[in-house]
Amino acid sequence: MARVIDGKSAAASVIEVVKAEAARIASETGTKPGLAVIIVGDDPASHAYVAAKSRMAKECGFHSVQHTLPAETSQEMLNGLVGAHNADPSIHGILVQLPLPKHLDSDVVIQSIRPDKDVDGLHVTNAGKLAVGDLDTGLISCTPAGAMLLVRSVHGDDLSGLNAIVIGRSNLVGKPMGQLLLNANATVIMAHSRTKQLAALTRTADIVVAAIGRAEMVNAGWIRPGATVIDVGINRLPAPEKGDGKSKLVGDVAFSEAARIAGTITPVPGGVGPMTIAMLMVNTVIAAARATGLRPLDF
Template sequence: MDRAPSSSADAARVIDGKAVAAEVTDVIKQAVAASGLKPGLAVVLVGEDPASQVYVGAKGRKAQELGFHSVQHTLPATTTKQELLDLIAALNTDDAIDGILVQMPLPPHLDPVPVIEAIDPLKDVDGLHPVNAGRLALGDRDRALVSCTPAGCLILIKRIAGSDLSGRDALVIGRSNLVGKPIAQLLLQENCTVTIAHSRSRDLPELARRADILIAAVGRPEIVRGDWIKPGAIVIDVGVNRIPAPERGAGKTRLVGDVAFAEAIGRASAITPVPGGVGPMTIAMLMANTLTAACRAAGIAVPRF
């Protein structure tokens, strides 16, 4: 049975991630004011990757805007594994810090796995620690900290489809630990029938054409074409890809997602743009995770987002 919306009135609805993110941050502001908490977020940046510097700056500004205790540790690209682990150990025991985020990617000589595993799972606001990934897989969301982008994607989906996703066919294109696997777990717990597609999947277009909910998180520019989209499907585009834009001038570029937006918008009932869709939700859910960690540490109720 086709449960996806399909009316022509809903066609071409663009999901405003900035507006939904603002709703989430309003809940956070109200909860901080009502509780008297001052959630603490520590962001660790190693090296001088330009994109990472932009992301870290945006996270710090949002934390300060919400009344958080915001700390940034900027380390040189030559930082050793032990130096980074020592900093994480100090943050783990700092009572003023509720959330720790180590910005990825790290310089090539630093293996991210032991770094992630060194973070206290109760402060792992990126949701990547094996304890949090395991709790999510077991359906224990009351104790897990869920990876920010997948958590934000689920909120966007429910804004369109409503709270009950039971029985819908969902396709996740991409199997990363950061997005693909956790969003599949979340959708499974919402009683969706979930397929995870990847580089070895056969006949990806046909898999896509069956999906009421399609999440593209593979990092390949416009790989999902318009004729792959089931009419009336909800499309969440997690990809952020920079491609040449000679029409803007020599050497200019533009951002596109993993979905060919102009083609898909005529078939989907709702679709996230790039930029302005999933991106703002990722930062909002990082703040939500930090507040959640602070509430749990204080033994008070965690807000619903």
């Protein structure tokens, strides 16, 4: 049976380091790390995520600002708010919660955030820095950064000689995850919904990162015995056993059967998810340290 990675415990350890770093920045510069979170509309899941992020920012000792805007907010107004935070020296990180209402162009908004304040790591400047192996001056997308910390907790910092597969090619997770694994010297296959013989390719991997958005798609037959399985998926399925209309969260991996084959595996919930918010806090203290002329910690 696989060792199950406790993402909550791993995230809590990261947060303790973030708190100490935030206190150091405040002590040495008189400035608290500042995080501004903007949410547009009334999507319940988005509001739950934003509330968790704002709570954690306050717990870390940040200057925390939250803007809750109505669904009918115009592109001009949203761009103006981002611009105001770009110019505000007390704000070191800006996060616009996605998805945005359909009438808003999310790419325009993301690319308008200053790269040094782009704590989601989605600006093309930060994506480009990661692509060329510059891990020292950019900001890395939070979910793959957190997933990579979990990989490193199993295999160490140097993945030389290990084969990895990333299933999913999104700009948010798949592509940056592949770059992080490559930068750590793994041999990486980037797979996706149109990859042929996907199960056979996955069976060759020592490290499997599932980020394709299909509930329990990766089953035990896809897993090489002893492999490390990192499940980034979050899918909601009906759970009639819990009562009428009830649902449950599952990942992209069929956990119970894959856990019998894998060496190490992350659960859903409680695996990569907690790491995502922790790495948002990490990016904020990194951005704050750089902005105040301090050397940021290595995470």
